[in-house]
Amino acid sequence: MASFPNPGAALSAPDGDGDGIPDNWELVHGTNPDAADADADLDEDGHTTLEEYWANTHPREASSRLHLQALHFEPMQGRVALRFFAPAWRSLTVEYLDALGESPWRTLTQVPPGPVGAPIEIVDPTPMRPARLYRLAVLPY
Numbered sequence: 001m002a003s004f005p006n007p008g009a010a011l012s013a014p015d016g017d018g019d020g021i022p023d024n025w026e027l028v029h030g031t032n033p034d035a036a037d038a039d040a041d042l043d044e045d046g047h048t049t050l051e052e053y054w055a056n057t058h059p060r061e062a063s064s065r066l067h068l069q070a071l072h073f074e075p076m077q078g079r080v081a082l083r084f085f086a087p088a089w090r091s092l093t094v095e096y097l098d099a100l101g102e103s104p105w106r107t108l109t110q111v112p113p114g115p116v117g118a119p120i121e122i123v124d125p126t127p128m129r130p131a132r133l134y135r136l137a138v139l140p141y
């Protein structure tokens with residue numbers, strides 16, 4: 001599960017069509033800076049272009065999307081490993097809940113922004129429970 005907090009008015013780069021995505025990002029990624037098309041999902045990866053901008057993934061490559069894999073390794077003695085691709089220049093937090101409806105989400109770890117996107121694998125130090133929900137949150141930058 002991935003979530004995308006609204007970066008709101010923090011954006012200062014020019015955004016000619018007012019769709020929340022700066023012109024320069026649209027030009028680099030092949031979307032139209034003159035048409036508000038933030039809701040489009042050009043590569044049909046399940047994420048809108050606005051979500052892809054927040055996650056700094058590519059809106060025209062379906063393999064480029066923010067997603068979280070949970071893995072269970074036997075040698076890890078009941079620990080859960082999480083694998084995801086951290087896009088360049090975005091801060092992420094990995095959060096969890098132990099039951100649906102619990103609140104708020106708790107932080108498992110934070111991933112600081114870096115210049116190069118990189119695959120990340122972390123291990124939840126808590127022994128595996130009957131249920132635990134994880135999500136990736138992209139932080140405003």
Ligand SMILES: [Ca+2]
Pocket residue numbers: 015016017018019020021022023026033
């Ligand atoms: Ca725009």
Ligand SMILES: [Ca+2]
Pocket residue numbers: 040041042043044045046047048049052059060
């Ligand atoms: Ca997409």
Ligand SMILES: [Ca+2]
Pocket residue numbers: 043045052057058059060061062063064065
């Ligand atoms: Ca994509």
